[in-house]
Amino acid sequence: xxxxxxxxxxxxxxxxxxxxxxxxxxxxxxxxxxxxxxTQGSFEPPLVVMAVRADSTSNGMIQRTGRFSLNVLxxxxxxxxxxxxxxxxxxxxRFEAAALSLGELGLPILSDALGxxxxxxVGQVAHGDHTVFVGEVKTAVLHRDGEALELSSxxxxxxx
Numbered sequence: 001x002x003x004x005x006x007x008x009x010x011x012x013x014x015x016x017x018x019x020x021x022x023x024x025x026x027x028x029x030x031x032x033x034x035x036x037x038x039t040q041g042s043f044e045p046p047l048v049v050m051a052v053r054a055d056s057t058s059n060g061m062i063q064r065t066g067r068f069s070l071n072v073l074x075x076x077x078x079x080x081x082x083x084x085x086x087x088x089x090x091x092x093x094r095f096e097a098a099a100l101s102l103g104e105l106g107l108p109i110l111s112d113a114l115g116x117x118x119x120x121x122v123g124q125v126a127h128g129d130h131t132v133f134v135g136e137v138k139t140a141v142l143h144r145d146g147e148a149l150e151l152s153s154x155x156x157x158x159x160x
Contacts, residue, residue: 017151019081022050023069023100023108023116024061030108031058032094034084036151037130038070046137048119051130059131066121068135069107072114075147078154080112085156104139115142 017036024031037051048070052059062068073081083097099111105118119135126132151157 013157019073019078019149019151019154020050021071021073021081021084021098021108021110021113022052022058023071023110024058024065024067025102025106025108026061026065029061030095031061032084032108033058034081035070041134047122048117048135048137049132050135051132054126054129054131062121062133063124063131067105067107067119068121068133069103069105069109069116069118070135071108071110071116073149074112074114074144075149075153077112077149080110081149081154103141109141111143114144114146114148115140117141 018038020035020038021032022035033052033056035050035052039049041047041049050068050070052062080098084094086094095108100108101111103109103116103118105120107118109116109118117137118139120138121133122136123134124131
């Protein structure tokens, strides 16, 4: 029986997704993108799991450096998420839209996000058009508490 493409798309889009800004750094170069395929993977050690487009600049940077940050956006930061979704030429330009500092591991931490974690890569699976990265949380910064931005609240679709 063939896969019902419409049913697949509808059902996979029902999986809830937060929106995060993933930051990467390699030497003096920083980059970032909006990540929506993210989940917690373990309590001990604390692990997060994130899928990244296989052909992206940031995917290569994560593979070479073994590190990434995840910035948790507030529910009212849809416009900032949009900046990091948009394709651009070169790397780093998206950060002109957001104040940042570098965390203890040298990764971009957005000042206006709810907070961020910095992770060291402990595993990955490359299959299909994304690579699934598993990162162990090494640092955590909480700027403030609040409701996190979710894909369903934006009217956008990604995946399915």
